[in-house]
Amino acid sequence: MRLAVLTGGGDAPGLNAAIRAVVRRALDGNHEVIGLRNGWLGLLNGDVVPLTRDSVSGILPRGGTILGTSRTNPFKAADGGPRMLETIARLGIDAIVAIGGDDTLSVALKLHAMGVRVVGIPKTMDNDVPGTDYTIGFDTAVNVVMEACDRLHTTAEAHHRVMIVEVMGRDAGWVAGIGGLAGGADVILVPEVPFTIEDVCQIVRRRHERGRTFSIIVVAEGAKPADFGMPITQDARVDEFGHVRLGGVGALLAREVEARTGHETRVTVLGHLQRGGSPTVFDRVLATRLGVAAVEALEAGKDGVMVAVQGTKIVTVSLQEALAGTNRLDLQLYQLSRLFH
Numbered sequence: 001m002r003l004a005v006l007t008g009g010g011d012a013p014g015l016n017a018a019i020r021a022v023v024r025r026a027l028d029g030n031h032e033v034i035g036l037r038n039g040w041l042g043l044l045n046g047d048v049v050p051l052t053r054d055s056v057s058g059i060l061p062r063g064g065t066i067l068g069t070s071r072t073n074p075f076k077a078a079d080g081g082p083r084m085l086e087t088i089a090r091l092g093i094d095a096i097v098a099i100g101g102d103d104t105l106s107v108a109l110k111l112h113a114m115g116v117r118v119v120g121i122p123k124t125m126d127n128d129v130p131g132t133d134y135t136i137g138f139d140t141a142v143n144v145v146m147e148a149c150d151r152l153h154t155t156a157e158a159h160h161r162v163m164i165v166e167v168m169g170r171d172a173g174w175v176a177g178i179g180g181l182a183g184g185a186d187v188i189l190v191p192e193v194p195f196t197i198e199d200v201c202q203i204v205r206r207r208h209e210r211g212r213t214f215s216i217i218v219v220a221e222g223a224k225p226a227d228f229g230m231p232i233t234q235d236a237r238v239d240e241f242g243h244v245r246l247g248g249v250g251a252l253l254a255r256e257v258e259a260r261t262g263h264e265t266r267v268t269v270l271g272h273l274q275r276g277g278s279p280t281v282f283d284r285v286l287a288t289r290l291g292v293a294a295v296e297a298l299e300a301g302k303d304g305v306m307v308a309v310q311g312t313k314i315v316t317v318s319l320q321e322a323l324a325g326t327n328r329l330d331l332q333l334y335q336l337s338r339l340f341h
């Protein structure tokens, strides 16, 4: 087969590990691999690069993606579909391995409906893709959140402050929930569970009554204070998949908590630090297993599927299943964290 591989959407540590695994397993099966540059844009424009053993040598520990990425939605252009089919025919591409989250995989599903062989690999630090227990990049992101909480604990304690940590997570609170639990956060706020600013202030006041002079609050960017009824956005612009740019809930909370409790409050926005740098052991191994599984699925005649991890096993699920809504934070895990509020 002549395979094409791409990385789409927001980057996440482990993408290069997945590309390397796809290439090494494909070459081992006597297939050829080309890389599509910058996500679906590469397929639209025929912007490709041959991938050899040499081109993937040494990339396992590197963050980012050697192929580049973009949030291009090729179906935004009226001629997007035909243009992609033309590239596929011209370059003799037999199948595509699409590494991405829900937006990238939704394009994969549409292409599959047009007769193209596609296999998806789930990647997003948000961990919100249905059908898989974990997505590439999530473990590295929660390790960043955990380390930030550890560091903020010492300075919060020294200054007797409330520290607010704003983390990514548009619709799902996995990063805030798991990162906050591991980092010993005193309050965790996620998109799935409505809260009021007054609830948060009450927890801070109670801690002070019990003799604690500092608090750590982890808030997902998509968490919605009921007082506002909507997520806090940076501006009204949307990307090609219709997403607004979130951000600002941490600063809003910091202002309100300080004004209402009288305790000095600071905010740290972790932002893209959560998506940068070298992948953890877990993400490297997950990406390697999924990359190999994607090629093996194609060899076995499967397509229109996503490779996934369920428990300790690598499985395939249909792209439809992978795109059925959002994998939201397990609320039992969230309840567990409340014990430590």
Ligand code: F6P
Pocket: 009, 010, 011, 124, 125, 126, 168, 169, 170, 221, 246
């Ligand atoms: O990859 C998903 C995500 O991490 C979201 O949690 C976040 O809202 C978004 O990406 C921000 O990405 P960017 O700033 O790259 O558009």
